[in-house]
Amino acid sequence: MKVWILIFFVLIANQANSQLKNQRCFVCHGVKNFGIVEQGKFKSLYVSREDFEASVHSKFACVSCHVDVRVIPHLTKPRKIHCLQCHFEGNVVGAPVTAKPEKYKESVHAKAVAKGKNAPDCKDCHTVHYVRKPEDPNSSVYKTRVPELCGGCHQTIKEEYYNSIHWAGIKRGELSSAVCSDCHREHDILPPEDPRSSLNPKNVIGTCDKCHSDVKLMKRVGVPVTNPEAYKESFHGIALKFGVVKAANCASCHGYHDVLPSRDPRSPIHPANLAKTCGKCHPRANENVAKGKFHVLPGEKESGIVYYVYTFFKWFTLIVLIGLFTHIVLDLVGHIRRKRKKASE
Amino acid sequence: MTAERKIQRFSLSWRIQHFLLMVSVTLLIITGFALKYHNTWLGRFLIFLEGGFEARGTLHRISAVLLFITAVYHLIYIIFTREGRAEFKELLPMKKDFSDFVESVRYDIGKNEKPPMYGRYSYKEKIQYWFFFLFVVLMILSGIVLWFHNYFFGVLPKWFFDLSQALHSATATLIITFLVLWHLYLVHLSPSNFPINTSFWDGYVSEEWLRENHYLEYLAKVNPEGKDKGEDEQ
Numbered sequence: 200m201k202v203w204i205l206i207f208f209v210l211i212a213n214q215a216n217s218q219l220k221n222q223r224c225f226v227c228h229g230v231k232n233f234g235i236v237e238q239g240k241f242k243s244l245y246v247s248r249e250d251f252e253a254s255v256h257s258k259f260a261c262v263s264c265h266v267d268v269r270v271i272p273h274l275t276k277p278r279k280i281h282c283l284q285c286h287f288e289g290n291v292v293g294a295p296v297t298a299k300p301e302k303y304k305e306s307v308h309a310k311a312v313a314k315g316k317n318a319p320d321c322k323d324c325h326t327v328h329y330v331r332k333p334e335d336p337n338s339s340v341y342k343t344r345v346p347e348l349c350g351g352c353h354q355t356i357k358e359e360y361y362n363s364i365h366w367a368g369i370k371r372g373e374l375s376s377a378v379c380s381d382c383h384r385e386h387d388i389l390p391p392e393d394p395r396s397s398l399n400p401k402n403v404i405g406t407c408d409k410c411h412s413d414v415k416l417m418k419r420v421g422v423p424v425t426n427p428e429a430y431k432e433s434f435h436g437i438a439l440k441f442g443v444v445k446a447a448n449c450a451s452c453h454g455y456h457d458v459l460p461s462r463d464p465r466s467p468i469h470p471a472n473l474a475k476t477c478g479k480c481h482p483r484a485n486e487n488v489a490k491g492k493f494h495v496l497p498g499e500k501e502s503g504i505v506y507y508v509y510t511f512f513k514w515f516t517l518i519v520l521i522g523l524f525t526h527i528v529l530d531l532v533g534h535i536r537r538k539r540k541k542a543s544e
Numbered sequence: 545m546t547a548e549r550k551i552q553r554f555s556l557s558w559r560i561q562h563f564l565l566m567v568s569v570t571l572l573i574i575t576g577f578a579l580k581y582h583n584t585w586l587g588r589f590l591i592f593l594e595g596g597f598e599a600r601g602t603l604h605r606i607s608a609v610l611l612f613i614t615a616v617y618h619l620i621y622i623i624f625t626r627e628g629r630a631e632f633k634e635l636l637p638m639k640k641d642f643s644d645f646v647e648s649v650r651y652d653i654g655k656n657e658k659p660p661m662y663g664r665y666s667y668k669e670k671i672q673y674w675f676f677f678l679f680v681v682l683m684i685l686s687g688i689v690l691w692f693h694n695y696f697f698g699v700l701p702k703w704f705f706d707l708s709q710a711l712h713s714a715t716a717t718l719i720i721t722f723l724v725l726w727h728l729y730l731v732h733l734s735p736s737n738f739p740i741n742t743s744f745w746d747g748y749v750s751e752e753w754l755r756e757n758h759y760l761e762y763l764a765k766v767n768p769e770g771k772d773k774g775e776d777e778q
Contacts, residue, residue, distance in 0.1 A: 434709075437582050441597030483698035491702030497710045505706045512714030516721055523725045526649075533652030534735045 223271045224261045250329040253337070263292070282321045302387035324348055340385075343369055345378040359456040362465070368420065375416050382406050382455070400444040404430065407449045422460075429494035445480075452476050468493075551754055551765055554747040555627055562744050564614040565676075569719070571607035572683075575600050576716050608687055615680055634664040637674070641667035661759040668730060672722075679719050686712040 225248050227233055234243040251257060262268050264284065265277045285294035303309050303321070311318035324340055331338035339348060346366065350357025360366055360379070368376030382397060389396035397406045408427045410416055417424035430436045430449070438446035452468055459466035467476040470489040477484035495502045497509035554562075578590035578600055594600040621628035644667050647660035665673070686708040689696055693705060731741045736757055743749045754762040 437579065438597060440582070441591065443597055477697070481694050481697050483694055485698050487700060488697060488702050491704070491706060493702075495706045497706075497713075502706070504703065505710045508707060509710045509714055512711075512718060516714070516718045519718065520721050520725065523722070523729075527725070527729050529649060529652040530729075530734065533654070536654060 220260045220262060220271075227272065228261075246328050254329045254331055256328075256330060259292075282325075299386045306386060306388040307390055308388060319352070342374055342378055345380050349379045356456050362457045362459070364459050364463075373420060375410065376420075377410065381410070400439065400448050401442070403448040403450055404436070404439070423494070425496055425499065426494040429496045432496070433494075447480060451479070549751040550748040551751055551762075552747050553743050553749045553754065553761075556747070557621060557625070557627065558631065559744060559747055561614060561618055561621065564610060564617070566744075568607045568610035568614055569723075572604060572611060573716070573720060573723075575604035575607065577720070579604075580713055580716065605691060608684075608691070611680065612684060615684060635670055635673050637667075637670055641670060662757065663760040664758060664764075666758065668726075672726060672730065675722055676719075679715055679722075682711060682715045683719075686715070 225246070228244055228246045229248045231245055232243070233245050234241055236242070256264075264280045266280075266284075267278050283300060285292055286296055286300065287294075288296050290296070300321070308318045308320070312320055326339045329339070331341075333340045333342075335341060336343075338344070346357055346360055346369075350360070365377040369378060384397050387395075389398075391398040391400075393399060394401065396402065404427065411422065412424060412427050414424050427449075431440070435447045439448055454467050457465075459469075461468045461470070463469060464471065466472065473489045474485050477488045481488075492502060495505055497505050500506050502509075574590060575594055578587050578594060581587035582591065591597055591600050594603055622632040623629070640663075644660040644662065647656060648667075650656040651659045689700065689705065689708040690712060696705070731737055731744070732739060736753065741749070751762070751766065754765070
């Protein structure tokens with residue numbers, strides 16, 4: 200509470216001449232090669248004034264966050280600051296509060312940080328001084344920059360992803376295409392073993408489905424939209440729904456980071472690679488598995504012979520139903536009529 | 545001569561075959577229905593009742609083996625036993641069945657005064673037998689492909705599995721339609737059988753029932769002359 204009141208007063212006191220104060224900070228920190236040597240290593244203390252002033256925090260004074268800097272130049276190293284210093288429920292500076300920090304606490308990253316491992320927290324993705332809105336193309340978390348951002352640590356996966364159709368889509372300007380955060384989520388990144396994870400075998404379908412059942416989007420990018428629906432009606436889909444996690448989900452056949460369309464020879468679902476892909480679970484699979492369509496819906500004309508058999512049986516069943524029903528009704532009507540006749544005689 | 549005037553219509557072998565068919569097909573329908581309608585509350589309930597998704601599959605396969613045994617038993621019966629051959633002959637469609645059908649409709653709509661004279665099996669029962677014959681063949685064939693897909697993956701093209709699946713599902717729907725509508729009517733709901741024709745269990749029908757429903761068979765069985773003429777030993 201004390202700290203809180205202190206922050207409040209400091210903020211009020213600094214608001215009026217914030218520009219002036221920031222100007223004073225930039226006297227040193229605005230110099231490109233300003234820094235110190237710490238443990239034998241050069242550490243830059245440069246802050247780009249231009250970028251800071253384009254950030255969402257531009258209207259704040261440096262000392263609004265660095266509250267322990269009382270005199271400029273400051274002689275001691277300022278304490279580390281944290282985003283939650285302002286972004287907490289009930290703050291008076293108008294810092295937006297969301298559930299994201301709470302979600303982050305559940306994530307693999309937060310847990311690794313808690314164990315003392317080198318893992319990202321807020322600043323590693325959102326930057327320290329240059330936080331912009333995610334919609335801002337210059338934001339560190341702008342959609343097209345996400346793979347580079349995550350790839351900073353996850354390098355091999357980044358390279359795999361850069362081979363994928365999703366990245367090709369982004370490069371082409373199709374911003375609905377998936378980047379890391381679309382499947383892994385942004386803040387509540389959980390391990391696939393966690394039943395709440397978007398990557399848990401039971402949730403993978405829903406994760407892909409989010410975009411791949413979107414009729415408008417799939418039409419725009421030329422991807423068949425009925426595939427998730429057909430999958431859900433297939434043996435794999437039904438088994439998975441009832442908890443048989445060994446059944447194939449989307450990623451089992453399509454891959455994930457380097458997902459590619461079937462026309463690409465590198466894709467696991469390219470006809471030439473199908474035997475190997477199906478063979479992962481069905482050891483006798485050979486080139487026969489490539490003879491036919493996948494994600495077949497019997498009611499769709501594209502399904503070929505399956506469609507014709509299905510349609511024939513549909514009508515045949517209906518005819519049989521009507522025929523038998525008519526015969527039964529005739530029999531019963533005849534029976535009743537004869538009974539009445541007998542009774543009247 | 546029996547005092548209650550009962551006549552044996554179905555042999556023990558016939559009744560065992562019917563019983564096996566009844567049990568296996570009922571189990572197959574219940575377990576298959578659960579899979580087909582997995583999206584509905586009934587499907588989910590049935591899967592729960594059957595002990596979960598994988599247990600449902602096992603139960604379906606056990607029932608399938610039972611049906612397969614029944615089918616083999618039936619084939620042996622109609623090929624290698626005298627009784628079976630005679631029964632099968634009675635079940636073969638004949639010209640008379642078509643005229644019987646016309647006669648029966650005329651009788652129902654009041655054009656004819658008397659019903660057609662049916663033999664051991666009327667066209668209604670023959671339709672049932674042959675439909676079921678076809679169903680069982682289709683179901684066993686497509687079922688084997690689906691059950692042993694891991695083996696057949698090396699032999700059959702992918703579309704054949706889709707076809708088998710569609711066929712299995714469509715035929716099942718047809719079987720259910722047929723059973724619920726036709727079989728239920730023939731042996732339960734039709735006026736002369738209501739509420740149930742018990743001959744599937746003990747093999748006996750009353751003399752009166754036989755005379756009313758299978759007049760020619762009645763003659764063959766009760767009339768000694770008919771007995772001499774008939775190839776059926778009983």
